[in-house]
Amino acid sequence: MVKGNLVQRTITGVLFVIILVGGILYSPLSFGILFTLICALSVHEFAHLINKSGEAHINSMITSLGGAYLFLALMGFCTSAADARIFLPYLALLLYLMITELYLKRPNPVGNWAYTMLSQLYIALPFALLNILAFHNNVATSSVTYNPILPLSIFVFIWLSDTGAYCVGSLFGKHRLFERISPKKSWEGSIGGAFFSIASSFVFAHYFPFMSTVQWVGLAAIVVIFGTWGDLTESLMKRHLGIKDSGNILPGHGGMLDRFDSALMAIPAAVVYLYILTMFH
Numbered sequence: 001m002v003k004g005n006l007v008q009r010t011i012t013g014v015l016f017v018i019i020l021v022g023g024i025l026y027s028p029l030s031f032g033i034l035f036t037l038i039c040a041l042s043v044h045e046f047a048h049l050i051n052k053s054g055e056a057h058i059n060s061m062i063t064s065l066g067g068a069y070l071f072l073a074l075m076g077f078c079t080s081a082a083d084a085r086i087f088l089p090y091l092a093l094l095l096y097l098m099i100t101e102l103y104l105k106r107p108n109p110v111g112n113w114a115y116t117m118l119s120q121l122y123i124a125l126p127f128a129l130l131n132i133l134a135f136h137n138n139v140a141t142s143s144v145t146y147n148p149i150l151p152l153s154i155f156v157f158i159w160l161s162d163t164g165a166y167c168v169g170s171l172f173g174k175h176r177l178f179e180r181i182s183p184k185k186s187w188e189g190s191i192g193g194a195f196f197s198i199a200s201s202f203v204f205a206h207y208f209p210f211m212s213t214v215q216w217v218g219l220a221a222i223v224v225i226f227g228t229w230g231d232l233t234e235s236l237m238k239r240h241l242g243i244k245d246s247g248n249i250l251p252g253h254g255g256m257l258d259r260f261d262s263a264l265m266a267i268p269a270a271v272v273y274l275y276i277l278t279m280f281h
Helices: 002-026 028-053 060-078 084-099 109-134 149-172 187-207 213-241 256-260 263-279
Strands: 135-138 143-146 176-178 182-186
Touching: 002 028, 002 149, 028 060, 028 109, 028 213, 028 256, 060 084, 060 109, 060 135, 084 109, 109 135, 109 149, 109 263, 149 182, 149 187, 149 213, 149 263, 182 187, 187 213, 213 263, 256 263
Parallel strands: none
Antiparallel strands: 135 143, 176 182
């Protein structure tokens, strides 16, 4: 049973990486399609978890469509295909989700509002922010270029951190990182994972010198730190809801939120970090 589960995990993991890396590298269109779908599925999964828990009731279809629209709207804005007016339908959608609670007569309207907005802030917005990493607007030439390496690097740093943390933690982990929320994580594992991620940043700096080595190392460190907090945040949410996995869409790996939990905090942190770099450049 364990062997079968390991094979299943490995196959799913390899396919997951191939699809994600291929989708990011192939073209801006494949990047857009892939993450619109991932964003919608992740928001839908979150809504399903909340509805199933009885904590609140949120509209899974409309929040999923809202997440997908936000991703596409920011993609359109970042590629200069549209101006800021592209966000107006999204604002209208948020107003609709607030106003409908007045008429639905559900027992916990404030909880419904809170979780509805959380689905957008916690999941949809981070995925949408990938567009800021991927599309670079050159003011001098009035052109937009697609740079798949920045969004890809976020996931590579996360994967190496997770894998390194698991391997080092399994061998040497003695001191618990955050026992109250995630009893298996250790300081030794986290430091080991960070070492692998930061080591890979030197490879990125060598092959993709559009950022200096120090800037790449800084990005890796930011992704590792905020990725760990992202992982713990989802663990806290699952513990509160009394569930082990967020879903079963990825056999052996759980749900979409289980796979992207680290990225949901690492992406916004990376965007802030890169904006700070441009301010001092």
